[in-house]
Amino acid sequence: MSTIRFKAVEQTFNRKPISVETNSKRSDIYAVNVFNNIAMRQFMSDEAFKNIQNSIEFGTRIDRKLANEIAVSMKNWALSKGATHYTHWFQPLTGSTAEKHDAFFEPIDNSKAIEAFGSDQLVQQEPDASSFPSGGIRNTFEARGYTAWDPTSPAFIYGTTLCIPTVFVSYTGEALDNKAPLLRALQTIDQAATEVAKYFDKNVSKVNATLGWEQEYFLIDKALAYSRPDIVLAGRTLLGHSPAKGQQLDDHYFGSIPARVMSFMRELEEESMKLGIPVKTRHNEVAPNQFELAPIFEEANLAVDHNSLIMDLMDRVADKHNFKVLFHEKPFAGINGSGKHNNWSLATNTGVNLLSPGTTPMKNLQFLTFFINTIKAVCEYEDLIRASVASASNDHRLGANEAPPAIISVFIGKQLTKVLDELEDVSKGKLSPQEKTDLKLNVVGKIPEILLDNTDRNRTSPFAFTGNKFELRAVGSKANCAKPMTVLNTIVAKQLKEFKKEVDILVDKKKLKKDEAIFNVLREYIKASKRIRFEGDGYSEVWEKEAIRRGLSNHKTTPLALKAMISKKSLEVFEQMGVMNKIEVHARHEIELEEYAMKLQIEGRVLGDIAKNHVIPTAIRYQNTLIENLKGLKEVFGNDFKKLASQQLDIVEQISDNIAEINSKVDVMVNERKKANKLDNAQLKAEAYCEFVKPYFDKIRYHCDKLELMVDDDLWPLTKYRELLFTR
């Protein structure tokens, strides 16, 4: 086994950057592989173009006849780009993407064939999807699943395949994927936010939620990564002693990008550009061999699709450059893990960012309205947000003093805290002319147009306002952003609807002026949502205690965090907002619990195997050399040998002790796993894995890592941390 390690290290030493030919002008290739407006205009009639534009903007139905024309034009465009196949591209509840390719080719008799693709193939398909998780939805209804075209996310060519973004739903209408609920949530926030935005500008007829994600990842040489069974099977290292040097010198963050990584990034960016993914930022992250990539924000549905697509693209491009991308939130113990911060905002079709202060008091009141409503929504549903980012892998990251804690709170900075404090004192009911002027001039009027440079940063906060958007920092690097985005947009929509109702009542019944009514409602919201606001150090123990006092949840593990998904309150908000019915939520809850248990089961098995079949035999081999040495010393020195051999004897004993510990702990862990596996109830099974199996991982690791420090480096079979993290 150690030969694999040394071969891998040697291979890595000999690697050179793969040269990539890239276009210096990115704008020339931007979106060339996307069926966007330019391509559509070129390939379809005006009528069809207008029809599809309306559908994208207002969700109107696409006429069947025109759908056929759209399909044909899409096919012609794809063929002109060299595509041979098409696929409905969807995001099942596995969290990744799925595709089943069909050729355009169709024989019409035994001597002739055509390239065929019509509305039937575009609009709806029935993949044999029986193997995707459905959380019992399909069994309950004996319904099959089908994929349906999502015209709001443009088709694109990936390799030689035309990919058509689709939703995946059962015949009874239940969503079997991550996209369908997201689209519903985006529709509901559009309606709710548009209604409220109309208070300030009658011309607003649509509000888009926007998302800018930041993807963190590790890049490890392929040979090194594949030399470790734990990385291959579990996506993370389950053991490995910390290297002498880790990230303590802070010399990687924003440092110069290593040459091989740079080649990888250039090719990735080039391919992303062609797919219309507007990647903009690249840099080294905190940990050695950790990097980050971020695009410009986009409409949330498109941004989610682009993130799923780029994760796939990263795998492929990395492979070409002899790297493996690790998306796991915590691939290495002792150094930083990876997140995927979600920057979220709301934008009107009149070009206004609703979370950006403006030049006039009215614009600032609009900003405050959306700002305070968002805070209130997060306050009401903090536990649901936590649930939306819960996973076995993200549990390692949240609360590890490198990413936000498991407690959800909102950070807004000093300046806005002051504004909210002042708004809290607004009088009840009608405002005097003096108070109105004062508010206009001294409170609302004083919010600077550009807050970006004035907002403090707080990396310890899970939900931080950063000048013109909120940054949800709790999302894990492996996650599909659709989940947190569905929750966030749903709860803010609910909140905005409530706000509108309350303001309207004050205007209609209490005869308050619109802005008076708004001030009155906001005042109450500021008071009601105070407990979620926290400006201090989210890593501190003081905050943990304070959060308990404030009644905020602090679920450190997924089985506990997920419970909030199916609380009465959560089921109600999903149902009322038309995002998911009870069956859909329960199905997802069940799937996530099962996934949690399975992930831990895999980790337990891999660890057991490595510990017993790799670590222990290696330790015994080394111990045997020591014993040989001891025998030799005895032969040469006779009774005096003990003095000379005391250290060796000590090591021999320590090895035996560690072996004994590993052996017995693996046995107990296997037993606990067996007990957990017998449980039918998904919640209890996940809890059993969490409480009784997982704790053994660290205990076993401890002794394996001790042996790593003792055993001859030549014999050690597992590629070491220093090799994984510092060879590139």
Ligand SMILES: NC(=O)CC[C@H](N)C(=O)O
């Ligand atoms: N520089 C950073 O912001 C680090 C973020 C951190 N890696 C996380 O998991 O969220």
